[in-house]
Amino acid sequence: xxxxxxxxxxxxxxxxxxxxxxxxxxxxxxxxxxxxxxxxxxxxxxxxxxxxxxxxxxxxxxxxxxxxxxxxxxxxxxxxxxxxxxxxxxxxxxxxxxxxxxxxxxxxxxxxxxxxxxxxxxxxxxxxxxxxxxxxxxxxxxxxxxxxxxxxxxxxxxxxxxxxxxxxxxxxxxxxxxxxxxxxxxxxxxxxxxxxxxxxxxxxxxxxxxxxxxxxxxxxxxxxxxxxxxxxxxxxxxxxxxxxxxxxxxxxxx
Amino acid sequence: xxxxxxxxxxxxxxxxxxxxxxxxxxxxxxxxxxxxxxxxxxxxxxxxxxxxxxxxxxxxxxxxxxxxxxxxxxxxxxxxxxxxxxxxxxxxxxxxxxxxxxxxxxxxxxxxxxxxxxxxxxxxxxxxxxxxxxxxxxxxxxxxxxxxxxxxxxxxxxxxxxxxxxxxxxxxxxxxxxxxxxxxxxxxxxxxxxxxxxxxxxxxxxxxxxxxxxxxxxxxxxxxxxxxxxxxxxxxxxxxxxxxxxxxxxxxxxxxxxxxxxxxxxxxxxxxxxxxxxxxxxxxxxxxxxxxxxxxxxxxxxxxxxxxxxxxxxxxxxxxxxxxxxxxxxxxxxxxxxxxxxxxxxxxxxxxxxxxxxxxxxxxxxxxxxxxxxxxxxxxxxxxxxxxxxxxxxxxxxxxxxxxxxxxxxxxxxxxxxxxxxxxxxxxx
Ligand SMILES: Nc1ncnc2c1ncn2[C@@H]1O[C@H](COP(=O)(O)OP(=O)(O)OP(=O)(O)O)[C@@H](O)[C@H]1O
Ligand SMILES: [Mg+2]
Numbered sequence: 001x002x003x004x005x006x007x008x009x010x011x012x013x014x015x016x017x018x019x020x021x022x023x024x025x026x027x028x029x030x031x032x033x034x035x036x037x038x039x040x041x042x043x044x045x046x047x048x049x050x051x052x053x054x055x056x057x058x059x060x061x062x063x064x065x066x067x068x069x070x071x072x073x074x075x076x077x078x079x080x081x082x083x084x085x086x087x088x089x090x091x092x093x094x095x096x097x098x099x100x101x102x103x104x105x106x107x108x109x110x111x112x113x114x115x116x117x118x119x120x121x122x123x124x125x126x127x128x129x130x131x132x133x134x135x136x137x138x139x140x141x142x143x144x145x146x147x148x149x150x151x152x153x154x155x156x157x158x159x160x161x162x163x164x165x166x167x168x169x170x171x172x173x174x175x176x177x178x179x180x181x182x183x184x185x186x187x188x189x190x191x192x193x194x195x196x197x198x199x200x201x202x203x204x205x206x207x208x209x210x211x212x213x214x215x216x217x218x219x220x221x222x223x224x225x226x227x228x229x230x231x232x233x234x235x236x237x238x239x240x241x242x243x244x245x246x247x248x249x250x251x252x253x254x
Numbered sequence: 255x256x257x258x259x260x261x262x263x264x265x266x267x268x269x270x271x272x273x274x275x276x277x278x279x280x281x282x283x284x285x286x287x288x289x290x291x292x293x294x295x296x297x298x299x300x301x302x303x304x305x306x307x308x309x310x311x312x313x314x315x316x317x318x319x320x321x322x323x324x325x326x327x328x329x330x331x332x333x334x335x336x337x338x339x340x341x342x343x344x345x346x347x348x349x350x351x352x353x354x355x356x357x358x359x360x361x362x363x364x365x366x367x368x369x370x371x372x373x374x375x376x377x378x379x380x381x382x383x384x385x386x387x388x389x390x391x392x393x394x395x396x397x398x399x400x401x402x403x404x405x406x407x408x409x410x411x412x413x414x415x416x417x418x419x420x421x422x423x424x425x426x427x428x429x430x431x432x433x434x435x436x437x438x439x440x441x442x443x444x445x446x447x448x449x450x451x452x453x454x455x456x457x458x459x460x461x462x463x464x465x466x467x468x469x470x471x472x473x474x475x476x477x478x479x480x481x482x483x484x485x486x487x488x489x490x491x492x493x494x495x496x497x498x499x500x501x502x503x504x505x506x507x508x509x510x511x512x513x514x515x516x517x518x519x520x521x522x523x524x525x526x527x528x529x530x531x532x533x534x535x536x537x538x539x540x541x542x543x544x545x546x547x548x549x550x551x552x553x554x555x556x557x558x559x560x561x562x563x564x565x566x567x568x569x570x571x572x573x574x575x576x577x578x579x580x581x582x583x584x585x586x587x588x589x590x591x592x593x594x595x596x597x598x599x600x601x602x603x604x605x606x607x608x609x610x611x612x613x614x615x616x617x618x619x620x621x622x623x624x625x626x627x628x629x630x631x632x633x634x635x636x637x638x639x640x641x642x643x644x645x646x647x648x649x650x651x652x653x654x655x656x657x658x659x660x661x662x663x664x665x666x667x668x669x670x671x672x673x674x675x676x677x678x679x680x681x682x683x
Contacts, residue, residue: 058572060496087575097566099585110574167574
């Protein structure tokens with residue numbers, strides 16, 4: 001793990017109408033490795049995650065203030081097109097959401113809209129490479145024309161990851177990616193995250209303490225819209241500084 | 255007392271009343287459904303009872319002498335002169351040939367009244383214009399009987415009532431029986447009903463002009479209302495800024511769907527005919543008026559379909575860097591397509607059954623030509639039904655019921671198509 005910083009967040013506030021969901025978050029996120037966001041329901045983890053690819057803007061009434069620098073560049077600069085930002089910052093949602101198209105077309109969707117490949121052969125190999133990276137190739141290589149929605153939940157989630165990495169993002173945001181999966185599918189997903197973290201900056205929101213402890217290098221604990229504690233995962237789970245963090249990870253608050 | 259409170263008498267009684275409530279509700283529901291089915295069944299049954307016989311008609315076969323004297327001399331023959339030849343006398347001679355002992359003029363008139371005069375002369379005219387070489391020869395022709403004869407043979411006129419109370423005389427009945435015994439009368443499928451335009455004579459009246467008019471109206475309404483309706487719905491739902499104006503437009507589109515359809519007819523009359531100067535009675539205006547009628551329905555159906563698409567699909571596309579327009583048109587709209595199509599077909603069925611606005615723009619004319627362009631005078635199926643229903647004669651009420659059956663069959667086919675499309679396209683998701 002390098003010490004290079006990917007995101008520098010300063011005084012990040014997000015409001016939904018009159019309700020302020022985040023009360024000024026300051027955090028630095030490393031360029032490689034996994035950062036986990038944990039905290040009780042409604043504390044603003046998803047809201048914060050969506051701030052990194054400006055998906056909050058697609059929600060009517062959400063207002064952002066503060067600053068997020070990605071490699072030193074302000075991602076909320078009005079001259080920056082969110083479309084380009086989202087090509088660099090991929091996202092995986094809580095419920096797998098493959099498009100009702102073939103497996104192939106799901107993965108090819110991003111490369112097609114961004115015009116990443118010139119020839120059919122290039123696209124074919126990009127699809128294969130992405131599916132391989134997502135650990136799905138062996139299972140689907142003979143059924144690429146089948147509907148993505150016909151796969152199992154765990155496969156769908158890996159398909160969605162393949163779809164996200166097909167456009168070579170620098171960052172992958174994951175919002176509770178394993179919450180709809182059984183333990184075996186979850187284990188596969190965690191193994192995949194382990195692999196991907198050498199190439200990408202990964203931010204994952206999770207409700208599972210065990211998962212955060214297993215996959216992440218750094219952990220941030222949020223509580224009611226504030227960042228309470230942010231440190232190496234090992235430190236957070238063995239010897240947190242803050243009493244609230246302690247209570248949360250030991251299950252006294254939830 | 256150690257009995258659980260769920261096992262007490264009070265609890266049992268409460269449970270019993272809960273079941274009684276459920277049974278009552280089921281009974282009400284079932285009776286409502288049965289009532290609806292019974293009403294529909296009764297409607298269809300009475301339509302079939304009246305209308306089914308209209309799908310067949312009686313024809314009489316005669317041998318006609320195409321006497322040269324009935325036509326213009328050979329050097330003056332043209333389509334014009336061939337059209338105005340004396341076909342009536344040929345037909346008269348043909349029927350009289352069957353009954354050589356009929357002598358008096360009055361009797362001859364009665365005899366001639368057995369067959370459809372226009373039906374027979376039109377038949378001959380068409381054949382001669384197509385092939386003038388048959389002039390001078392003897393040809394066999396099969397022509398419709400008059401409506402009275404047809405009704406008698408179908409049993410709708412009782413031959414046992416006193417002669418004075420029916421329009422067909424005892425003598426005519428005798429002749430008919432004679433013709434029948436000689437095998438000159440046949441019952442055939444009534445293709446006239448489908449392929450002829452309207453006529454003053456029921457035995458020659460068909461729905462063709464109205465059907466063609468309806469098809470033109472529906473196509474015009476579809477071409478106009480579908481793109482505008484779907485476009486408006488997509489814009490309102492996805493791109494319009496959320497403000498007062500949008501709410502106002504939305505409310506008014508919903509109101510438009512509830513406006514009585516005759517108002518659209520008044521609007522069409524005032525705007526399309528009086529201001530823009532379009533002709534009355536033409537399918538083009540009918541289609542434009544009914545496009546207005548279909549528009550709000552299509553908007554509402556499209557918006558419902560768009561909303562039923564999971565927002566996760568749009569999020570997925572956006573998170574991959576699709577623009578808003580791409581996310582909407584590549585993910586949302588295709589997935590809403592089955593719903594949009596279903597809504598459109600249903601609204602077209604609505605257009606097909608619409609009558610009142612067409613009355614307002616003058617599409618109630620008596621049309622004896624099948625329209626070939628959208629600016630030819632025409633009627634529509636429901637208007638044709640309305641027109642025929644005004645004549646009390648049995649021959650007309652039979653055709654009215656038959657036309658209703660045809661219209662219902664088309665509407666049911668359209669609805670079935672909508673259901674089929676929805677389930678088929680829905681499965682592919
Ligand atoms: N679209 C929205 N409109 C209005 N308020 C919202 C919206 N999304 C979230 N909120 C509010 O913002 C706060 C933070 O929500 P957020 O979804 O970020 O929490 P979370 O930590 O992800 O919770 P969970 O663990 O349950 O997913 C909550 O109070 C929530 O009610
Ligand atoms: Mg959340």
